[in-house]
Amino acid sequence: MWFWRNLHRQGPVRVITIATQKGGTGKSTLAVNLAAGLALEGHRTLLIDADPQANSTYVLTGDQLLQPSLYEVMVTNSATLPEVAVSCRLALDLCPSNILLSAADIVLSSVPGRERILSRKLRALTGYDFVIIDTPPSLGILTVNALVASGEVLVPVGMSTFALIGLGLLEDTINQIKENLDIENLHILGAVGTFHDRTNVARNTMAALEERFGSILFKTMIPRTVKLEEANNRLKTIYEYEPNGAGAQAFQALVQEVMTHGQE
Ligand SMILES: Nc1ncnc2c1ncn2[C@@H]1O[C@H](COP(=O)(O)OP(=O)(O)OP(=O)(O)O)[C@@H](O)[C@H]1O
Ligand SMILES: [Mg+2]
Structure with missing residues (x-):
């Protein structure tokens, strides 16, 4: 069902933004x-690094100053996504970030339609099953562009005392974006508990998360x-670094959950 429903959509089949403030x-x-x-499961995947810190870019390439990058795609409008995408692993491409992107908020502040730049670029993109977008920990123009371009938002919630504040703020922002920009099909795919351990803080945070967001909480x-x-x-994915460890197993389970959520 899911496949046929999305067959005639423009752009990639699923666009998922990872965000919290x-x-x-x-x-x-x-x-x-x-x-x-997702790439290991055989899905053609593009990771767009929309954070000027370029952490995802660094882990996947060992370089955080690649050019051209998302800066040329979004800010100078001098390149397309396929022109800047670099192949990182089998079935996995990366649209790199660059510190230059930290100027995006100021440079784009007077550009009409600036919230929809990435959305327009993604609509012209073909050949990917999934696009995953990494965002900065703020709600500037880069995160707003990612949210506007996405169908789904995945929210990591660290097990800490202040964890739930970012989640509430993000929910408000998504609702504002939907209202102000008239975007109906953006929804929170789910919240994922991260940094989980056996401490009391983790137990309390999970309990609060289950109470407030139980229906959207990933198992x-x-x-x-x-x-x-x-x-x-070491610039490796967890599957490369410790394929049978707890981290890799958790991520494999999460990948399965993300894949099945999309088929509902
Ligand atoms: N589950 C984990 N267990 C232990 N360390 C982790 C885990 N996840 C991430 N880290 C480490 O914690 C730090 C923060 O993680 P990460 O950079 O992924 O967070 P982030 O939300 O992207 O941060 P930022 O808001 O700065 O973009 C990094 O040093 C990372 O290597
Ligand atoms: Mg980050």
Whole structure:
């Protein structure tokens, strides 16, 4: 059903933005390993790094100053997504970020229709089953462009005392974007618990998350494990770094959940 429903859509079949306003919740780690996991399942996947910090770009390529990048696509309008996309792994391409993108908010502030630049670029894109977008921990023009261009938002929630604040803010923002820009088909695909461990704080945060967002909470939780930190540090996906460890198993389960959510 899902396949036929999407067959005649313009652009890639599913566009998923990873976003929260809170920093350090595991967005980039999630973006890299979700995109890599989907590619390992045989889905042609493009990871767009829309964060000027270029963390996903760095993990996948070892370089954070690649040019051309999303800057040329969105800000100078001098390149298309296929022109800047680099092949990183089998079935996995990356549209790199660059620190230049940190000027986007100022440079684009007077451009009419600036919230829809990425959406327009994605509509012309073919050949991908999934596009995953990594965003900065703020709601500037880059995150708004990612949300407007997406059908779905995946929200990582770190197990910390202040975790739920970012989630509430993001929900408000999505509703505002839907109202102000007249976009109906954007929805929260789900919240994913990250940095999960056996502490009381994690238990309390999960309980609060289940109470407030139970219906959209993914069954899979990403464990806090130094192997994920090390994989990022060694410029590897978790499947390459420790394929049988808890981190890889959690990400494989999450990939399956993301794939089945889309078929409902
Ligand atoms: N499950 C995990 N267990 C242990 N360390 C992790 C885990 N996930 C991410 N990390 C590490 O925690 C730090 C923050 O993760 P990450 O960069 O993915 O978060 P982020 O939300 O993208 O941050 P930012 O808001 O700055 O973009 C990184 O050093 C990363 O390697
Ligand atoms: Mg990040």
